Amino acid sequence: MHSYEEKLARVYHGIILDLELEKIDPNAFNRKQNEAYVVQNSEYSLSKDEVIDYIAKKFGESLQQAQKIFDDLLNRGFLVTLYDKFVTKNTSIKFKDVIGYRTLHMDLLVRSAHIRTYYYYPEYVMSPRFFIYKFNVPSREDRIIIPRRDSSIADERNLYFALLKFFNGNERVVKIFIRILRQYFLSLGTKGLDKFQAYSLAKLIENSYKASVITAPTGSGKTEIFLIYALTEAIKTNILEGNDYKYVFVYPRKVLAVDQANRFIRILYATNYILMQEGYKKILSFGLRDGLTPRDSLEIKQKNIREFRGIKCPECGKPLIYRIQGKDARISCSNDSCRFNELNKFIIATKRAMGNTPPDFIVTNPWALETRFLDGSSDDINSKTLSRAKLIIVDETHEYTGISGGLIGALLSTIREHARTFNGIETKVILSSATMPGAKIFASKFLGVPEYQIIETDFESFRQKSGWIPLGERLMIVALFHMNPRYSWSTYAQLWAVMIAFLGFSYRIANKKFIPQAIIFINNIRELRKTFVGFQENISLGEPRDHIFGPSASPDSCTISSMDPYMYWHYIPEKKFHSEIIAKYKASGKLDDLKELAGKIYSKVEQEERLRVIESLKKPQEEKINVVFGTSSLELGVDYDNVSFILNIGIENPLILAQRLGRGGRSLRCLRTVLGIILTRNIPSEAFTLYDIDLYEKLNPCPDTSRLQPKPVATGNPQILKRALLTKTISTLAYHGKHTYSSRRAIKSKSQLKRFIKLILDNLK
Numbered sequence: 001m002h003s004y005e006e007k008l009a010r011v012y013h014g015i016i017l018d019l020e021l022e023k024i025d026p027n028a029f030n031r032k033q034n035e036a037y038v039v040q041n042s043e044y045s046l047s048k049d050e051v052i053d054y055i056a057k058k059f060g061e062s063l064q065q066a067q068k069i070f071d072d073l074l075n076r077g078f079l080v081t082l083y084d085k086f087v088t089k090n091t092s093i094k095f096k097d098v099i100g101y102r103t104l105h106m107d108l109l110v111r112s113a114h115i116r117t118y119y120y121y122p123e124y125v126m127s128p129r130f131f132i133y134k135f136n137v138p139s140r141e142d143r144i145i146i147p148r149r150d151s152s153i154a155d156e157r158n159l160y161f162a163l164l165k166f167f168n169g170n171e172r173v174v175k176i177f178i179r180i181l182r183q184y185f186l187s188l189g190t191k192g193l194d195k196f197q198a199y200s201l202a203k204l205i206e207n208s209y210k211a212s213v214i215t216a217p218t219g220s221g222k223t224e225i226f227l228i229y230a231l232t233e234a235i236k237t238n239i240l241e242g243n244d245y246k247y248v249f250v251y252p253r254k255v256l257a258v259d260q261a262n263r264f265i266r267i268l269y270a271t272n273y274i275l276m277q278e279g280y281k282k283i284l285s286f287g288l289r290d291g292l293t294p295r296d297s298l299e300i301k302q303k304n305i306r307e308f309r310g311i312k313c314p315e316c317g318k319p320l321i322y323r324i325q326g327k328d329a330r331i332s333c334s335n336d337s338c339r340f341n342e343l344n345k346f347i348i349a350t351k352r353a354m355g356n357t358p359p360d361f362i363v364t365n366p367w368a369l370e371t372r373f374l375d376g377s378s379d380d381i382n383s384k385t386l387s388r389a390k391l392i393i394v395d396e397t398h399e400y401t402g403i404s405g406g407l408i409g410a411l412l413s414t415i416r417e418h419a420r421t422f423n424g425i426e427t428k429v430i431l432s433s434a435t436m437p438g439a440k441i442f443a444s445k446f447l448g449v450p451e452y453q454i455i456e457t458d459f460e461s462f463r464q465k466s467g468w469i470p471l472g473e474r475l476m477i478v479a480l481f482h483m484n485p486r487y488s489w490s491t492y493a494q495l496w497a498v499m500i501a502f503l504g505f506s507y508r509i510a511n512k513k514f515i516p517q518a519i520i521f522i523n524n525i526r527e528l529r530k531t532f533v534g535f536q537e538n539i540s541l542g543e544p545r546d547h548i549f550g551p552s553a554s555p556d557s558c559t560i561s562s563m564d565p566y567m568y569w570h571y572i573p574e575k576k577f578h579s580e581i582i583a584k585y586k587a588s589g590k591l592d593d594l595k596e597l598a599g600k601i602y603s604k605v606e607q608e609e610r611l612r613v614i615e616s617l618k619k620p621q622e623e624k625i626n627v628v629f630g631t632s633s634l635e636l637g638v639d640y641d642n643v644s645f646i647l648n649i650g651i652e653n654p655l656i657l658a659q660r661l662g663r664g665g666r667s668l669r670c671l672r673t674v675l676g677i678i679l680t681r682n683i684p685s686e687a688f689t690l691y692d693i694d695l696y697e698k699l700n701p702c703p704d705t706s707r708l709q710p711k712p713v714a715t716g717n718p719q720i721l722k723r724a725l726l727t728k729t730i731s732t733l734a735y736h737g738k739h740t741y742s743s744r745r746a747i748k749s750k751s752q753l754k755r756f757i758k759l760i761l762d763n764l765k
Helices: 004-024 048-059 063-076 104-113 154-166 171-188 195-206 222-240 254-277 297-302 351-356 366-373 402-423 439-447 459-466 489-509 525-540 545-549 574-588 592-597 607-618 654-661 684-689 695-699 718-735 750-763
Strands: 079-089 092-103 125-137 211-215 246-250 286-288 307-312 319-325 328-333 361-364 389-395 428-433 454-458 472-483 517-521 598-601 627-630 643-649 673-680
Touching (some): 048 063, 079 574, 171 222, 171 254, 222 389, 254 307, 254 361, 366 718, 402 439, 439 454, 454 459, 489 517, 489 525, 489 673, 525 627, 574 592, 654 695, 718 750
Parallel strands (some): 211 454, 246 361, 517 627, 517 643
Antiparallel strands (some): 079 092, 125 472, 307 319
């Protein structure tokens, strides 16, 4: 049964697909599935009666309920009203003659297709085309499965008996584990797992394997699968059997690692609290180890670091902070009276503390992983720590192709060999990705493991075989815009950002429940900075004045209809128009408020600013940012509930494009709808890519992976094999306590270098 919010999303998707699509492209219903639609008609509208009648007939609602749904969509801002003109008289503003309505996403689509510098100038986009993808995703109503012995639901029984067998028939431990799961899901606002999660978790628990691959669309809950599985292993081996194994989670981006750290802390807090209540003395510890991890309490003092990476307390939601305790630091809740502080020892805060007491759960990235594996220093995670890895999870594995895939694959193989040689541990590896064509073939090459020793769980395959239809529905509108060679993509991005900022500004002052947000992906940091500065300069020069008052720029009236794609004035509330728009333009000639609604995030941005931007994406009502200029830092795995619009500069690898576009439309707050625009630069190769006959399938968020070729991974490259041998040798030296210059003291003289090379050669195998 669908919740009211799910119903709103389905109605919204229906209005777009059944009513608007044919108005924008009159040939829409005659086109083939893999053929792009074309933005042909940008001056269209829907009548109120037309929409209400559609809702009543299509969804079986009474006229009264259909009217309520229409009003809700309008009040939240998902339906926008189009007016013929507005007139001003003193401080009185009047929007005149309602023309009709549009959905917000399609309204933005047509306006994005017609961006230009001035009303009478040529448009920036040539031949604007778009695809639409609608697919089912798990919803909150799907996530109700919890292990039960006597349940009438097969998934619940199967998972219970899989756990019982895994814990050697110990029913008490199984019941404790179920308590932990209940507490964790309660903190997430759900009741349990969905069918795919339950199936995948049971499969991991029941089978003996060397590697596993989980492939599922963005937002489908992959993290819960491998996180809960890692917890089962840790409770069995570390808590019940008293071992000191490590569980390593590798993420390609710091932003993603920090976001996932929230979940790790949440589930480990529930685990340790319940274990403590049940009489267990040992706890499971956690460490976030990357380039931003402070060395010790002295560094925390010197840099005046207070908050712990923007992570919130799982108990009360207040920020977690560093508290200095002697030579080291603890992570505590900023709320002194919070129950979390009774258990705060389970988060290992600094590099030095991780060296003294290595955490059980280690969240890191490939570069930090390699550096620490090559180091024997006792004041940080080192080669000995990682040689006790019982399980390694590599998330977003599609990132590791070609040379980088070969390097990371070789590193993982060496870590597994160390664990086996020095500690007798058979390290399991789980690979996770939204899209991984030929998953088993790729995993076999990446890890050097035979295909028959790899377990694969694929969301689409499971859904088709089981007949399960998730209750959630998601809609992705993917626009393909080719720039007019006469104009710069940077200028387009600046003007598009102004439009989105103005939309966000308008919705904020109207106190809308939904505050739309957008991400602009620009790979090159220099170009990103230039475009961000250009955005601010455009506002200083008066943008979007002409889009509000028309080419005459007179605040007395506007006779250009808001149906015209050049105009934005219909977004602003009528009652706020004079005080928020006219008065400000008359006073200063510009709308400086829009500058504050944009942020930027990339590797060189200060941590404090990065945290502010991330927090703004997570809580737009509290932190006012509507458009973020970012590099690949934001493209993976993170949930931003209000992000509804994506602009990607340039044609990327389709898997990367799918990830970036997948950042939007992930929650019911935005009715699971995203408009993603791919803007080509004036490069011939990008123009040709736009006309790739397989582009529809390549951009498909739920592709038929059996039709796609596995991505190459250079594990057999001679140079990578040499590097792997060098890594193995240096890490062995580090394991035995030799100084390898991996951290702290670097090689400072030629004689030191000669001695180190001789040491390597003497131990090279």
